[in-house]
Every structure is written in C-alpha cells, then in structure tokens.
Amino acid sequence: MAGILSDAAVQEASEVAPEAPPPVAGLAPPPALGVLLVAWLFAGLLLAFILLPLLQLVATPSLASLRRAAGDTDIASALGLSLIGAALAALLSATIGVPLAYLLARTRFPGRATVAAIADLPLCVPHTVAGIALLMVFGRRGLVGRPAEALFGLQFWGSLAGVVVAMAFVAVPYMVNAARIGFEAVDPRLEKVARTLGMGPWEVLLRITLPLAAHGIATGFALTFARAISEFGAVVILAYYPMTAPVRIYELFLRFGLDDAVAAAVLLLALSLALFVLFRHFVQRVAPMPGIGR
Amino acid sequence: MSARGLALDGVSLRLGSFALRDLRLEIGTGEVLVLLGANGAGKSVCLETIAGFHRPDAGRILIGGRDVTAEPPERRRVGLLLQSFALFPHLSAAENVAVGFRGRNHREARRAAEALLARFGAEHLARRRPQLLSPGEKQRIALARALASRPELFLFDEPFSALDMETRDALRDELAEFLRRSQIPAIFVTHDHTDALVLADQVAIMERGGIVQSGRAAEVFARPAATGIARFLGVENLLDGRLEQAPDGRLRFAVGGAALEVAPLPASAARAGRPAIACIRAGEVRLGRHRAAPPDAGASHLEGRILSQRSLGPLCTVTLDCGFRLVACLMARDARELGLAPGAVVAAQIPSDAVHILPGEALG
Known part of the structure; x- marks a missing residue:
C-alpha cells in the first residue's frame, strides 16, 4: 500500500541521495522495435481512456450554458465550499500527518508496520463505507460528535466541519506517505553535522530536516488537496448539505439530467486542473527537490 | 590527563548487542589520532560517542580539558566531517559555512563566512550549491564550516571513502597540511592504512568495541601487539x-x-x-x-x-x-x-x- 507514489517518489529519493548511482535506466539498452510498438499501443489506449471522456465533456456544453452555470449562485457557492473544504482538509492532514510521517521515517518502534498500515487504511475503505463510519463517530450521537457539540457547539453532520472531516479521512494517507518519503530522503548525517555545529534538536528540525523534506511535504499537500476536492462518497453521507461541488453536480444530474450537470462538471474540472497545475508550479518553485541545483 | 586535546577515561557503552569496552585515549594539541579497524569494530560508534550522540554508561570524555560527558553534541565544540563531507544541499557554500558562525546575526555570519572562505581560497564558490562542487571544493567548504564553529577537536569518519584513489591522495595531503597548521587535535576513522601512514601521529586499533593497541604510528605498524593486529x-x-x-x-x-x-x-x-x-x-x-x-x-x-x-x-x-x-x-x-x-x-x-x-x- 506504500506503493502509491512509489515509482516517482523512489526516483526522487534516489536523486536526493548524495552521490547516488546513475539510474539503471540510463544503462539499459534501448528496447527493441517490436517491444516499443506493443508498449506504445497500450500506452495509447491508456491515454485515450483518460483523455477521451474529459475532452468529450469539455466539448459538450455551449459557452452560454457555461456562463449561466458560472453565474448560478448555488454552483458558485458549491465550488467555493469545495475549495475551502479541500484547503482546510489538506491543512488538517498536514498538521496530523507530518508528525506521523516523521516518526515513520526516523524511528523504529514496535508496531511501526501496523501504524503505517493503519495510516494507509482509508485507501482501501470504500468511500460510502467511510462516510457511514464517520457518521457514527462524528454524528450528533457519536463518540466525538456528541461532546464536540456539547462542549464547543461544533456540529459535524451537515456542516463545513463535516465536509472537512470526510475529505481529510480519505486524503490523509497521501500526506503521510509523501511526507514520509520526503523525510526518508533527508540524510541523517546532515542532522548530525548540524548538531555539532551548535544547533539544538529543534533548530535542526526547523532549519535542516523540514526544509530538506519540504518537497515531499508540499507534494503530499498537493495530492491531499486534489484527493479532497474530488471526494464525493464520504462527503455525501456525512454532509450532504452544505453542498460541495461534486454533490451539487450529482444533484443536478438526478433532478435535471445530464445537460444541466455537464456545465457544472466542466467548471469543477477546470478548477481542479487549474489548481493542480498551480500546485505543481508551486512545489517546483518554493520547495524544489534538494540536490537539483539552481 | 592533558589539559588540551581529548581524553577518553574508561568509556563504556552498550548499544543493543554491540558494546564499546573501556576506551582509554589521550590526544594532545595538534595531534592526529588515526583510529583503524575492520568494518563493525566500533570506530564510528566511538566517534559518535565522542561527538555526543551516545551517552556512555561509564567513563568520562574530556575535550580541551572540559568534562563533556553529559553535554549534548551542540555544546561539545567538535567539528564533524563525514563521508562525502555532508554539506547541506539546500544551502549555498557560504550559507553552509555561515551555519558554523552561531550567535551572530545573519549579515554578520554571512560576512564572516565569506571571509573564512577567502582564507580557504574558495571565495569564488560562495554562491555555489554543494552538488556543483568537486570533492576537493567540498572538503574545503566542510573544513571551513567546521572551523567556523571554533572546534576544539576534529572528528573525521572516513571522509574519503567514496573517492577514487587519485582524488583521495590529493585531499589527504591537503588535509594533513590543514591539520598541521590549525593545531586542532583530530581523530580520523578509516580502514585505509595509507590514511594512517600519512596523517597519524598516533594510531589506535579497534577490534570488537575495544582498543587493542595504540601508540606512535611507526611503532604500531612496526610492532603489532598480536597476530590479529599484524x-x-x-x-x-x-x-x-x-x-x-x-x-x-x-x-x-x-x-x-x-x-x-x-x-x-x-x-x-x-x-x-x-x-x-x-x-x-x-x-x-x-x-x-x-x-x-x-x-x-x-x-x-x-x-x-x-x-x-x-x-x-x-x-x-x-x-x-x-x-x-x-x-x-x-x-x-x-x-x-x-x-x-x-x-x-x-x-x-x-x-x-x-x-x-x-x-x-x-x-x-
């Protein structure tokens, strides 16, 4: 399950390692023509499988219907809620996920493998199942929901808090795994040297470890955000209202049919893609992989 | 016990199934001790214990006459140089050196770092990232960085082990010259005899967590104390x-x-x-x-x-x-x-x- 990110991430990690051996691919002989042809055939199928539905979707609505959808306050507020919810879910995931990632990368403790597996668990829980499970704990009579309402007046069912909790539940494994890979790529010898140069343990964490793991953490943030903004199943059960964009689109589809849902779907797609590109850019600029020289 | 330099006074440490056993060493000012031993003999653990990353179960560690046994690494005043020199990859050469100038504000540290780089003939490297430096340049930056923290003892843990022989010979000579001039005592961990022959005033040989022989380099090489050492x-x-x-x-x-x-x-x-x-x-x-x-x-x-x-x-x-x-x-x-x-x-x-x-x- 730690395999989600693995290929790209493992390669990143090896690039970070000082004096890493050249990647094996560089030494491999070029594949034979027949192998290339077959590989490209399947690769083409894959690309078509991803792009065809999305392009068809984008090409369908007229400009007028898009403009109408963008002006629809319900759709606009659903998009806004999705944005805010996903951002808060990513922040929450970073807050609770980064310390665990650090522990998993830097310490050995009994049950470590189990802890890592628990952190990955949401990946294999069907999202509606996750939503029902969350409802039982965060609902009005739940283990967390009841005291939260009594003590802080905080309600999860049918609220922004519920949206955030549902999004964070399904997205937090991406944060933990990406950040863990980030921390694992930090050479512990650098931390040792920093100590002998006069830094205390907290200063080493802030000035050496975190900056060097920043690429992994930022990648985790972007993935978590992307996963959160696309979540439907868990959100729809814990917080049908206030409606996030996917829930709104689903409702439009059920009540008015495909044509009305399409315009809103294109808008959500555009927003998600724009943010994805923005985050990638941000990660490269603000937290470039150490070892890739400027 | 010497007032300057380093003294290990019966240092013992248990780490899982491994143990350092009753280590006794004395190094005077300006002396270089080369710690030789096969892989797994405990050389690196010994160095890490001196640097403060392990707390001995028994014995005392004195650096420059101060008992540092209970001090954390950041207060021991040791300069640590590791394999491939472990420069901070997210900082430029000058920023790496500036880390060593503690307790000064950013501008001052930066200026001091550039002045120190100039002394190493490396002012032109100030803005360079470590991954763009040659091994020789890395060594100079790492030495400058360690020197910036005004160490009373240098600890080297196989800094040359990833280098080819030619580079290794050149850097070793440069390091010997640097240590001779700085007059800061040093321990150099290696399993390369040449390192010992070129750098060492004293040699100590470790085996299974203990020092089995120590003395002047020429003496140890000419008169090993046991067949295993020979x-x-x-x-x-x-x-x-x-x-x-x-x-x-x-x-x-x-x-x-x-x-x-x-x-x-x-x-x-x-x-x-x-x-x-x-x-x-x-x-x-x-x-x-x-x-x-x-x-x-x-x-x-x-x-x-x-x-x-x-x-x-x-x-x-x-x-x-x-x-x-x-x-x-x-x-x-x-x-x-x-x-x-x-x-x-x-x-x-x-x-x-x-x-x-x-x-x-x-x-x-």
Whole structure:
C-alpha cells in the first residue's frame, strides 16, 4: 500500500541521495522495435481512456450554458465550499500527518508496520463505507460528535466541519506517505553535522530536516488537496448539505439530467486542473527537490 | 590527563548487542589520532560517542580539558566531517559555512563566512550549491564550516571513502597540511592504512568495541601487539617458529631450519624453547645476488629460491623459499637490476631489529 507514489517518489529519493548511482535506466539498452510498438499501443489506449471522456465533456456544453452555470449562485457557492473544504482538509492532514510521517521515517518502534498500515487504511475503505463510519463517530450521537457539540457547539453532520472531516479521512494517507518519503530522503548525517555545529534538536528540525523534506511535504499537500476536492462518497453521507461541488453536480444530474450537470462538471474540472497545475508550479518553485541545483 | 586535546577515561557503552569496552585515549594539541579497524569494530560508534550522540554508561570524555560527558553534541565544540563531507544541499557554500558562525546575526555570519572562505581560497564558490562542487571544493567548504564553529577537536569518519584513489591522495595531503597548521587535535576513522601512514601521529586499533593497541604510528605498524593486529595491518611475513638459545647465549628465532637474528627481547619474553610468531615487513628484507657479509648479530643472512614474483607498478614483491616462505618487497628498478626470475637463488638479508617477536603465540 506504500506503493502509491512509489515509482516517482523512489526516483526522487534516489536523486536526493548524495552521490547516488546513475539510474539503471540510463544503462539499459534501448528496447527493441517490436517491444516499443506493443508498449506504445497500450500506452495509447491508456491515454485515450483518460483523455477521451474529459475532452468529450469539455466539448459538450455551449459557452452560454457555461456562463449561466458560472453565474448560478448555488454552483458558485458549491465550488467555493469545495475549495475551502479541500484547503482546510489538506491543512488538517498536514498538521496530523507530518508528525506521523516523521516518526515513520526516523524511528523504529514496535508496531511501526501496523501504524503505517493503519495510516494507509482509508485507501482501501470504500468511500460510502467511510462516510457511514464517520457518521457514527462524528454524528450528533457519536463518540466525538456528541461532546464536540456539547462542549464547543461544533456540529459535524451537515456542516463545513463535516465536509472537512470526510475529505481529510480519505486524503490523509497521501500526506503521510509523501511526507514520509520526503523525510526518508533527508540524510541523517546532515542532522548530525548540524548538531555539532551548535544547533539544538529543534533548530535542526526547523532549519535542516523540514526544509530538506519540504518537497515531499508540499507534494503530499498537493495530492491531499486534489484527493479532497474530488471526494464525493464520504462527503455525501456525512454532509450532504452544505453542498460541495461534486454533490451539487450529482444533484443536478438526478433532478435535471445530464445537460444541466455537464456545465457544472466542466467548471469543477477546470478548477481542479487549474489548481493542480498551480500546485505543481508551486512545489517546483518554493520547495524544489534538494540536490537539483539552481 | 592533558589539559588540551581529548581524553577518553574508561568509556563504556552498550548499544543493543554491540558494546564499546573501556576506551582509554589521550590526544594532545595538534595531534592526529588515526583510529583503524575492520568494518563493525566500533570506530564510528566511538566517534559518535565522542561527538555526543551516545551517552556512555561509564567513563568520562574530556575535550580541551572540559568534562563533556553529559553535554549534548551542540555544546561539545567538535567539528564533524563525514563521508562525502555532508554539506547541506539546500544551502549555498557560504550559507553552509555561515551555519558554523552561531550567535551572530545573519549579515554578520554571512560576512564572516565569506571571509573564512577567502582564507580557504574558495571565495569564488560562495554562491555555489554543494552538488556543483568537486570533492576537493567540498572538503574545503566542510573544513571551513567546521572551523567556523571554533572546534576544539576534529572528528573525521572516513571522509574519503567514496573517492577514487587519485582524488583521495590529493585531499589527504591537503588535509594533513590543514591539520598541521590549525593545531586542532583530530581523530580520523578509516580502514585505509595509507590514511594512517600519512596523517597519524598516533594510531589506535579497534577490534570488537575495544582498543587493542595504540601508540606512535611507526611503532604500531612496526610492532603489532598480536597476530590479529599484524594481519589487519598487512604484515606480509608472519612466521611460526620458536625461540632458541644459541651456543653463544643469544636468543634466535628458529623457523624452517633457519635461525633469524632478533633484537634483544624484554626479559619476560626472552625464554628459549617457547613457540613464537615473528612479524617481518616485506620492505625490511633486502635481496642481493650473493651473501653479502659474514653472519653478525645485526642481521640474518639467508639464501632462498624465488617461488614467484609480482609487479605492483613502482614496487615488486618476491616470494622466496628460504626453508620457510619469505616475502620481500623492492623497487621495480632494483628487481630488474638483480635479474630476478622464478627458480633463481638469491641472498636475503633481514636486519635483526626488523624481526618483531610475538612470544607465546602460534598461528591459528
């Protein structure tokens, strides 16, 4: 399950390692023509499988219907809620996920493998199942929901808090795994040297470890955000209202049919893609992989 | 206990199944101690303990006369140089050095770092990222960074182990010069004998968590205290024989029908009839075409048939059968002039003080 990110991430990690051996691919002989042809055939199928539905979707609505959808306050507020919810879910995931990632990368403790597996668990829980499970704990009579309402007046069912909790539940494994890979790529010898140069343990964490793991953490943030903004199943059960964009689109589809849902779907797609590109850019600029020289 | 330098006073430490056992060392100002040992002997753990990453179970560590046993690494004033020099990859060369200038504001630290880089002839590297530096440049930046924190002790943990031989030779010479001038004591961990021969004032040899021999470098290399150490130090000739009393009353070392002259032994070791091991470095054996001189107490004169010979570039090793197997090492040119060839009989001369006796030992 730690395999989600693995290929790209493992390669990143090896690039970070000082004096890493050249990647094996560089030494491999070029594949034979027949192998290339077959590989490209399947690769083409894959690309078509991803792009065809999305392009068809984008090409369908007229400009007028898009403009109408963008002006629809319900759709606009659903998009806004999705944005805010996903951002808060990513922040929450970073807050609770980064310390665990650090522990998993830097310490050995009994049950470590189990802890890592628990952190990955949401990946294999069907999202509606996750939503029902969350409802039982965060609902009005739940283990967390009841005291939260009594003590802080905080309600999860049918609220922004519920949206955030549902999004964070399904997205937090991406944060933990990406950040863990980030921390694992930090050479512990650098931390040792920093100590002998006069830094205390907290200063080493802030000035050496975190900056060097920043690429992994930022990648985790972007993935978590992307996963959160696309979540439907868990959100729809814990917080049908206030409606996030996917829930709104689903409702439009059920009540008015495909044509009305399409315009809103294109808008959500555009927003998600724009943010994805923005985050990638941000990660490269603000937290470039150490070892890739400027 | 010396006021300056480093002293380990009976340091012991248990780490899982590994243990450091009663380490005792003293290094004076400006001295370099090379800590030799096979992989897993505990050299790095010893260094990390001195740096403060492990707390000893017993014993004291004194750096510059201060007892630092209870201090964390950041208060020990040690400069740590690790394999490939471990520069911070997210900081420029100057920023790396500036990290060493603690307790100054950013601008001051930066200016001090640039001044220090200039002293290392590396001011042009100030803005460079470490991954764009050559090994030699990295070493200079790492030394400058360590020096910036005004260390009272340098600790080197195999800094050259990832380098090719040529670079290694160049950096080693540069480092020796730097250490000589800085007068800061240093411990250098390695398993490369050349490092020890070039850098060391003192050598200590570790085996399974303990120091099994220490002393002046030349002394340790010439007089290993046990056969295991002799093997580790690459002594070419370990001869299994016994001490015998000659009619003239002197002790000799009998091996394979020959009797080798030995330097006078301490009374405790000088017991005839005892089995013993003789250590002879190949470079101490002189070869000639004819027996040169009449027998005397200063050297043994033998004859041997050449079994094999091996060229090592500028040097050449020759294995002789003198009734026992004897390896000699000579300059390639001398070997050529002697016209050595397998099967030929040559004379070998071994100075008595080159025969180091380990009494009471036998080869396993």
